[in-house]
Amino acid sequence: MNFIQGKAGWIEVVCGSMFSGKTEELIRRLRRAQIAKLKVQVFKPTIDSRYSADHIASHSAQKLLAKAVRSAQEIVDAVEKDTQVVGIDEAQFFNQDLVDVCQKLANRGIRVIVAGLDQDYRGVPFEPIPQLLAIAEYITKNNAICVVCGNPASRSQRIIPEGDRVVVGAQEAYEARCRLCFDPQLPEKIKQKTEKRASKSAPASRQPEARL
Numbered sequence: 399m400n401f402i403q404g405k406a407g408w409i410e411v412v413c414g415s416m417f418s419g420k421t422e423e424l425i426r427r428l429r430r431a432q433i434a435k436l437k438v439q440v441f442k443p444t445i446d447s448r449y450s451a452d453h454i455a456s457h458s459a460q461k462l463l464a465k466a467v468r469s470a471q472e473i474v475d476a477v478e479k480d481t482q483v484v485g486i487d488e489a490q491f492f493n494q495d496l497v498d499v500c501q502k503l504a505n506r507g508i509r510v511i512v513a514g515l516d517q518d519y520r521g522v523p524f525e526p527i528p529q530l531l532a533i534a535e536y537i538t539k540n541n542a543i544c545v546v547c548g549n550p551a552s553r554s555q556r557i558i559p560e561g562d563r564v565v566v567g568a569q570e571a572y573e574a575r576c577r578l579c580f581d582p583q584l585p586e587k588i589k590q591k592t593e594k595r596a597s598k599s600a601p602a603s604r605q606p607e608a609r610l
């Protein structure tokens with residue numbers, strides 16, 4: 399990807415479902431840049447507190463130092479003058495301002511690499527990733543493997559009841575599924591089943607909760 403001459407920057411988006419290796423790919427690209435002695439800065443939203451507060455980390459435990467920011471605007475303010483590569487993880491947790499921020503940085507000659515979920519757990523496009531895909535020079539869409547049938551998986555299936563807080567690690571709350579095995583109604587179905595079971599065995603309230 400080094401055939402762009404001169405000072406032009408560009409935007410790369412790495413998207414896909416959970417467990418598709420987005421962060422792993424982001425880390426791989428950023429590491430290559432560091433090895434080439436380019437100045438790299440990495441950002442992530444403060445909402446993603448999994449694994450480590452000052453790192454981005456993939457499920458396979460690869461890590462890279464990152465600055466946690468509360469808004470996309472904070473990224474612009476924090477990018478230093480001589481920075482050549484900017485990495486942004488969990489981009490779906492930023493608002494639409496991120497699109498403008500990425501444009502600004504790329505226009506300044508920076509290589510911007512953004513990783514994020516392209517669909518939410520209902521299978522709906524997850525803003526601002528669709529907008530970023532439209533303006534990016536390079537797009538990588540990763541698939542995971544469906545845990546039900548083994549086909550390429552493009553969806554993040556939520557397997558805990560609707561309404562539960564997503565404090566549990568992503569590993570327990572979601573699994574990768576293909577379009578055939580994906581069921582956006584599943585969290586609601588699990589909730590109803592759990593409630594039915596709970597009302598049947600109401601007096602025995604000492605049962606441990608199924609999942610948190």
Ligand SMILES: [Zn+2]
Pocket residue numbers: 544545546547548549575576577578579580
């Ligand atoms: Zn499947």
